[in-house]
Amino acid sequence: MTDNSKILTANKIHKTYRMGAARVKVLKGVDLTVKTGEFVAIVGSSGSGKSTLLHILGALDKPDSGTVKYLDMELTAARNGQLNRYRNKTVGFVFQFYHLLEELNVLENVYIPTMVSKSVFGWFGVRSEAKKRARRLLEQLGLSDRLKHKPYQLSGGERQRVAIARALMNKPDLLLADEPTGNLDSKTGNSILKIFDELHSQGQTIVMVTHDDNIAARAQRIVALQDGVIKGKNKCAPLK
Numbered sequence: 001m002t003d004n005s006k007i008l009t010a011n012k013i014h015k016t017y018r019m020g021a022a023r024v025k026v027l028k029g030v031d032l033t034v035k036t037g038e039f040v041a042i043v044g045s046s047g048s049g050k051s052t053l054l055h056i057l058g059a060l061d062k063p064d065s066g067t068v069k070y071l072d073m074e075l076t077a078a079r080n081g082q083l084n085r086y087r088n089k090t091v092g093f094v095f096q097f098y099h100l101l102e103e104l105n106v107l108e109n110v111y112i113p114t115m116v117s118k119s120v121f122g123w124f125g126v127r128s129e130a131k132k133r134a135r136r137l138l139e140q141l142g143l144s145d146r147l148k149h150k151p152y153q154l155s156g157g158e159r160q161r162v163a164i165a166r167a168l169m170n171k172p173d174l175l176l177a178d179e180p181t182g183n184l185d186s187k188t189g190n191s192i193l194k195i196f197d198e199l200h201s202q203g204q205t206i207v208m209v210t211h212d213d214n215i216a217a218r219a220q221r222i223v224a225l226q227d228g229v230i231k232g233k234n235k236c237a238p239l240k
């Protein structure tokens with residue numbers, strides 16, 4: 001039976017990078033459970049493996065061993081088609097460096113996840129709805145007057161808001177964010193965190209990685225990645 005209260009369960013995740021003869025053991029048995037609707041922050045120093053872990057949770061990378069389950073689906077055992085759907089529909093990813101497509105304008109960057117999930121004919125059928133949704137998301141994020149801008153014509157905070165709109169485009173069950181405020185001044189960073197607060201209060205499940213304790217304090221629960229494992233796993237008291 002599916003336990004819907006647990007949206008994501010990582011069990012004994014190991015990951016080692018090999019660089020020539022050298023081996024760097026990054027994750028050494030990470031256990032993490034995320035409940036539906038939770039806002040969890042993963043903290044840890046630079047190089048502790050936060051991005052590695054988030055990529056594994058988002059199926060952008062594979063662990064050497066261990067399992068990740070999204071509801072009943074084990075990512076580590078899933079077929080390519082299932083994984084592509086998971087990456088495109090279930091998860092919304094926000095990256096530290098935005099990763100917007102420079103040749104596309106703001107509106108196009110936001111609706112591209114819907115476009116790539118459809119066949120050419122499928123896209124014709126949903127195109128106008130998708131554009132409407134993209135416009136609405138951009139409006140909610142205060143970017144209505146930037147729809148035709150290219151990413152290089154935007155500030156860092158504006159780019160990150162575009163990236164958030166893109167991540168939300170396919171109504172993801174799970175928002176994964178890697179240092180979403182890492183390149184922003186504290187005022188702009190705060191406005192991004194406010195957006196996360198609002199999404200969380202609307203029921204969005206969020207896992208956010210940060211090396212900054214003040215930013216982590218905005219989450220509902222904090223777990224620390226240290227020496228390749230989660231310390232005090234899942235035991236931190238909710239902050240609010």
Ligand SMILES: Nc1ncnc2c1ncn2[C@@H]1O[C@H](COP(=O)(O)OP(=O)(O)OP(=O)(O)O)[C@@H](O)[C@H]1O
Nearest residue numbers: 017018019026045046047048049050051052053211
């Ligand atoms: N593709 C790779 N090949 C080899 N080593 C890697 C690779 N990716 C990451 N590493 C190493 O794994 C370790 C963890 O990297 P990761 O990016 O997960 O850390 P992080 O906690 O996100 O750090 P930061 O806070 O600086 O972003 C680092 O020591 C890094 O050098």
Ligand SMILES: [Mg+2]
Nearest residue numbers: 050051052178
């Ligand atoms: Mg990182």
